[in-house]
Amino acid sequence: MILVAGATGQLGGLLAQTLLTKGFPVRVLVRKGSAHDALVMASAEAVTGDLKDPGSLAAACDGVDTVVTTANSSARGGADTVDSVDRLGNRNLIEAASSAGVGRFIFVSNLGASPASPNPFMAAKGETEQLLRGSTMSWTIIQPNLFMDKLPVLVVGIPALSGQPVTLVGEGRREHSLVAMRDVAQYVLAAVEHPERDGRVLVLGGQEAVSWRDVVEAFEQELGRSIPVRTVPPGQPVPGMPDLLAGFLALLESYDSRLEMADLAAQYGVVPTSLRSWVHRFVLESSGAPAGGVPKV
The missing domain is CATH 3.40.50.720 (NAD(P)-binding Rossmann-like Domain)
Incomplete structure (x- = not known):
């Protein structure tokens, strides 16, 4: 059990x-x-x-x-x-x-x-x-590392789908290995199935390190239109954004968190989710279509 x-x-x-x-x-x-x-x-x-x-x-x-x-x-x-x-x-x-x-x-x-x-x-x-x-x-x-399913939704996904501009704290060019939750679930499953690997700390990221600008571009390509972007200097209040979130986004502008996942992914049998494939799935599901891409009727 x-x-x-x-x-x-x-x-x-x-x-x-x-x-x-x-x-x-x-x-x-x-x-x-x-x-x-x-x-x-x-x-x-x-x-x-x-x-x-x-x-x-x-x-x-x-x-x-x-x-x-x-x-x-x-x-x-x-x-x-x-x-x-x-x-x-x-x-x-x-x-x-x-x-x-x-x-x-x-x-x-x-x-x-x-x-x-x-x-x-x-x-x-x-x-x-x-x-x-x-x-x-x-x-x-x-x-x-940071979940694709969390901050990218709040910072880029929701405003992009509603036709609003995206607000970035800083220039949004720092790179982080965002990871999809479904990938984390697959690593946990592999850990459950292989008790001989116990005693390890698994540091998880996605297929590639990406910046906030990359996230915006991925949504632009998926939606087929440009997304207006405005920037706010780190440490400054962001209209409509909770101070806690703005502060965390400012922190992310102070470092990069690039992770090389090829070896660990191969060992645990996980195919890392790319940013583009995650955005594609997110947009489909947000529009009422299943992940397979066939609209619900």
Whole structure:
């Protein structure tokens, strides 16, 4: 039995569906009132629990062989904070899994996670990695770079599809190895299927390093029209953009994160998603057409 924590989120749900499709028995940790009908209909077992409630995690881990978690506080609010979820919550899950005799633990972290990071979220991720390495379980740590499915949608995809100009913080020429969530799901699947590879940290990127200008160009080619671009100096407020997002985009303008993925992709049997193919799929799905490109009728 595989327990997936974070299965009601975008990446966690994709991971759970990927494992179910491959025939693995999957249990999903859901909070009371969370939407998980699609996973249950796909034959997942749902168990009610919360990372902040150690007692519920003990029950969730009972009879589990492997824990996979993507749970984090980034899209939450209220009592769900970096401290309560990403630091203490992950500690609770590791301790519950270890006490229940779980043999393997796969933790989806972030590229750059470190206990010494000045960013609280990245520091909490780094502390969780450290705890996991010192646990009694076999482990795999996944460190994906920026997701294609997140920032490019907010920064370029939504305004491009609505005919609005794209606002870039800085010149948008720094290069980052954006990775598609479905690629991350494939790496996790490969990790589940190959326990002999446990004890590794997998740093994940996409097929190529791209800039924000490349993202804009990919949408222009897909849509067949030019997209107006305006720029705002890093550190300046961006009209209509949350300060947290503007600050993160400014940070991305201070470094490059190019990753060479050919060897790791070949070893794990993953075909990295290119920016162009991801944009093509995103535009089709946004227009109501399935990924195969045939419009729904």
